[in-house]
Amino acid sequence: MKIVVPIMPKNLSEIAKLDTAQYANADLVEWRADFMPIPDLKQAAQDIKAQFPNQGIIFTYRTEDKAEPVLSAEDYDRLIHQFSTEFAYVDVEILRFPSISLPDNAIVSYHDFTQIPQNLPDVLSKMAASGAKVVKFAGMPQKQSDVLRLMTETLRFSEEHPDVTLVTMAMGELGKITRVASDSFGSSWTFASVGETSAPGQLSLAEVVRIREIFQ
Numbered sequence: 040m041k042i043v044v045p046i047m048p049k050n051l052s053e054i055a056k057l058d059t060a061q062y063a064n065a066d067l068v069e070w071r072a073d074f075m076p077i078p079d080l081k082q083a084a085q086d087i088k089a090q091f092p093n094q095g096i097i098f099t100y101r102t103e104d105k106a107e108p109v110l111s112a113e114d115y116d117r118l119i120h121q122f123s124t125e126f127a128y129v130d131v132e133i134l135r136f137p138s139i140s141l142p143d144n145a146i147v148s149y150h151d152f153t154q155i156p157q158n159l160p161d162v163l164s165k166m167a168a169s170g171a172k173v174v175k176f177a178g179m180p181q182k183q184s185d186v187l188r189l190m191t192e193t194l195r196f197s198e199e200h201p202d203v204t205l206v207t208m209a210m211g212e213l214g215k216i217t218r219v220a221s222d223s224f225g226s227s228w229t230f231a232s233v234g235e236t237s238a239p240g241q242l243s244l245a246e247v248v249r250i251r252e253i254f255q
């Protein structure tokens with residue numbers, strides 16, 4: 040499994056101060072650009088690329104965790120296309136912005152912060168129908184059986200779609216097992232943290248690296 044570590048800088052000086060050596064074991068770095076003012080993103084993109092010259096970077100502008108829509112569909116589309124060519128991958132909230140034309144390096148994603156939906160297979164199928172090479176789902180389990188259901192449906196979907204890189208996780212305490220057992224149930228990447236977490240239940244990069252060593 041690949042380990043992805045998010046960074047969530049709030050301004051340019053936080054980017055300058057990043058201790059990038061701490062991210063050396065990350066296979067990919069995810070830039071959560073939604074913590075910064077949009078006018079600063081152009082400069083921030085250059086600075087972040089300079090800070091991580093040897094690692095693939097995912098550009099993510101998360102809107103699903105905000106109660107109010109923060110961007111119009113047109114502005115979201117513009118933002119995604121402005122940055123998709125600059126980074127290895129770009130995260131696209133395809134179910135929230137279905138009219139977007141998908142860049143080749145899109146990770147299509149969907150978050151459910153309240154549950155693991157009963158129609159998870161449909162959610163995954165809808166995202167895969169976009170033609171994206173990477174499909175990602177993160178949901179919040181309410182009980183242990185939700186975690187097992189996510190794992191079962193992930194395995195089933197990954198076996199049926201060997202051409203898709205599938206990434207799923209259950210958030211929160213209950214879901215932690217999904218962040219270390221990804222390979223066992225068909226999820227290809229896991230998200231880990233350096234310092235602050237970008238989602239509940241993330242383990243530290245050091246912990247996930249160690250666990251991956253044990254299981255390999």
Ligand SMILES: O=C1C[C@@](O)(C(=O)O)C[C@@H](O)[C@@H]1O
Pocket residue numbers: 045069071099101130148175177208210230231237238239241
């Ligand atoms: O989609 C994801 C997964 C995630 O929500 C998690 O649960 O680890 C963390 C986010 O930063 C990332 O964009």
